[in-house]
Amino acid sequence: MSREFEFAQLLRAYRKGIISEKTFEQEMALLEGAAGGANGGGFTAMGKTYACERDAIVAYLQRVRNGEAAGAQALARWAEVCQTDCMRSGLRTIAEREAYHVRVIERKLSDLGAQCEAARDPEIDKFVAKQSDPNVSDLDKLRTIVSSFGKPEDIVKPIYEFVDLIKEDLDAKELLALWAEDEYSSLKWFVHAFTALGGTLERPAAPVQMGMSGAAQTH
Template identity: 50%
Template sequence: MSYDFEFKQLLRAYRNGVISQSTFEAELTWLEAGAPTNGNGNGGGGFKAFGRTYKSERAAVVSFLDKVRAGEASGGEAFSAWAEVCTTDCIRTGIRMVAEREAYHSRVFAQRLAELGGEARAMVTEAGRKATAYLGDPSIPDNEKLLDFTKRVGKPEDAIKPICEFAALLKEDLSTKEALRLFAEDELSTAKWIWDACAALNAPKQHEARASDSM
């Protein structure tokens, strides 16, 4: 990342009141010295999260928000596409609610990213495009889509663990920290609902399979 880009991010964050003058001056000193900026209380060792080291806590947050912003926007589009072709009355409205939840997460994270002086760089991934195409395919039964989701995401509590662990690391950005706590709760709620719906809609087939095996 170039000096000019990093400096502009710092200046934007300072002008928006996201970081104090002392924090701005400290990070600028590190930047001018060619060392990692230090906004996380880790000395000069950077900020460690997701198996890598960032220049500062703020840099880690900006990177995370940008990726999640794009991911949640993609998720909103995918669930919206599913809702349009959903033929199972008992889950259609729930799917719409999940789509709205994903979309609002993206909007809130985009706003927070801008407040921190970050730029929206992450784009929809190929995996995201495939997910939208899959969920929007009217030829695939809803119960199969539910099964696919549970297999890809895994257990609800495990799925949100990285969010919770990252939030626990944040010491300075308390605004993002609290937002991530709510985000994790939303994601947990969504995953649990889909798991419950999956169990309910696939129970008859599972029962038939067991009955067939016993013959």
């Protein structure tokens, strides 16, 4: 069945009152997505071209989900062995943020008919092990995170660039914009905690591939 015929069929069903306006719009969006969406020949984001906006969002969410899951795990374990009393609840708060990000992202992936593909990454495993280690100081753990980025606003910038590209799935757009705000808040807190413990901000090293440093996942 040609796409033009499918459009005509949909329009006829809508005009006859067989389908509601909402269903019509949803079906139209699906057909447009199959045709490549607003970008015509594909959807280009993060240096890659996807068949459509939906595929780019799925790929993005799958990657973010894995980083957030690692962040949730690392921070929850760190909070358990944290030696700095005034930091413990901050770590727990951010661990909870990471964990609920995973839950809402998984729900959105499910809405999009996509799987949550958990990927193994030895670098992430190493990071989680270090942040869980009671023999590593809180200052060193904070340095590991803070030294992976320059300014919190630079980390969230690529997230907002991706958000700006989204034209059709406004639900995903809002989800990612709120996620960026949370990440920004978390990153600012890590800088605050690091300097409060006497840490000195230096030039960023290689990015840590985990939830708080969203930029590491979005490049």
